Amino acid sequence: MTSSQARNRRADAQRSRAAIIDAAVRVIDGDPDAGVEAVAAAAGVTRQTVYAHFPGxxxxxxxxxxxxxxxxxxxxxxxxxxxxxxxxxxxxxxxxxxxxxxxxxxxxxxxxxxxxxxxxxxxxxxxxxxxxxxxxxxxxxxxxxxxxxxxxxxxxxxxxxxxxxxxxxxxxxxxxxxxxxxxxxxxxxxxxxxxxxxxx
CATH class of the missing domain: 1.10.357.10 (Tetracycline Repressor, domain 2)
Structure with a gap:
């Protein structure tokens, strides 16, 4: 992997993480008991992607x-x-x-x-x-x-x-x-x- 590809991958990961947190703020504020599935759906990612950034x-x-x-x-x-x-x-x-x-x-x-x-x-x-x-x-x-x-x-x-x-x-x-x-x-x-x- 080139350094440019590595930078792009890190940037993608940072954007994904930010989108998940944005979604978590909205979803959990609306429903304090909301689970990972609801946050993943709101962020437009899979549950596995959420767990890649947050263990639980x-x-x-x-x-x-x-x-x-x-x-x-x-x-x-x-x-x-x-x-x-x-x-x-x-x-x-x-x-x-x-x-x-x-x-x-x-x-x-x-x-x-x-x-x-x-x-x-x-x-x-x-x-x-x-x-x-x-x-x-x-x-x-x-x-x-x-x-x-x-x-x-x-x-x-x-x-x-x-x-x-x-x-x-x-x-x-x-x-x-x-x-x-x-x-x-x-x-x-x-x-x-x-x-x-x-x-x-």
């Missing part, structure tokens, strides 16, 4: 989730997190992430059903976590956020509050605007540094 359904779901995470990260970047007060930027980031997740509810459910470990979960969410961490660090440098607490704890607390707001809204216990307002208020109280006018 779990690997396929993880690849689809990774693609959705990339979409979320891109949405967060588009929220312009480097400008304006850090608190406002943080709210924009979380809103962008929530809207991106809301576009893929079936995929979110499928991801939640995957076996995992705390370390694996952390790595999977790293693109989102890193973006939140950058804004938190900016707020600490500017004095908007409390610089005494560990950054990782602040980031984890921000994410936990965002998940709580989403859960309360999805359950109907808070309207979407009320959940967003509660999240913003809670974030400001959590992250704000102590000042004399807050004492008492």
């Amino acid at each position: 359904r779990e690997h396929l779901v993880r690849a689809a989730v990774d693609r959705a995470t990339e979409e979320t990260a891109a949405a967060m970047d588009a929220a312009d997190p480097g400008t304006g007060p850090a608190a406002e930027a943080l709210v924009r980031l979380l809103d962008a992430a929530a809207r991106a997740a809301a576009r893929r509810p079936g995929l979110v459910r499928a991801a939640a059903a995957l076996p995992t470990t705390p370390d694996a979960e952390y790595d999977r969410h790293r693109p989102v976590t890193d973006r939140i961490g950058r804004v938190v660090r900016r707020g600490r440098r500017s004095g908007e956020f409390d610089g005494r607490l560990p950054v990782d704890w602040q980031v984890a607390a921000v994410i936990a509050l965002a998940h709580t707001a989403g859960t309360e809204s999805a359950a109907g216990r808070l309207s979407a605007p009320a959940a967003a307002d509660a999240l913003r208020t809670s974030l400001l109280r959590l992250l704000a540094p102590d000042r004399p006018d807050r004492a008492g």
Whole structure:
């Protein structure tokens, strides 16, 4: 095989893999229990082709989730997190992430059903976590956020509050605007540094 043929074969494999992941995102989002056969049909390939790229359904779901995470990260970047007060930027980031997740509810459910470990979960969410961490660090440098607490704890607390707001809204216990307002208020109280006018 010539080097040109090898390059063409690699390019074909990359296109095939990308088409399978695209199909997996669509199909699994529509039906979180969808199997490899449904994804293969949507991608226009055989089951054997899918298995050549992904050893099993779990690997396929993880690849689809990774693609959705990339979409979320891109949405967060588009929220312009480097400008304006850090608190406002943080709210924009979380809103962008929530809207991106809301576009893929079936995929979110499928991801939640995957076996995992705390370390694996952390790595999977790293693109989102890193973006939140950058804004938190900016707020600490500017004095908007409390610089005494560990950054990782602040980031984890921000994410936990965002998940709580989403859960309360999805359950109907808070309207979407009320959940967003509660999240913003809670974030400001959590992250704000102590000042004399807050004492008492």
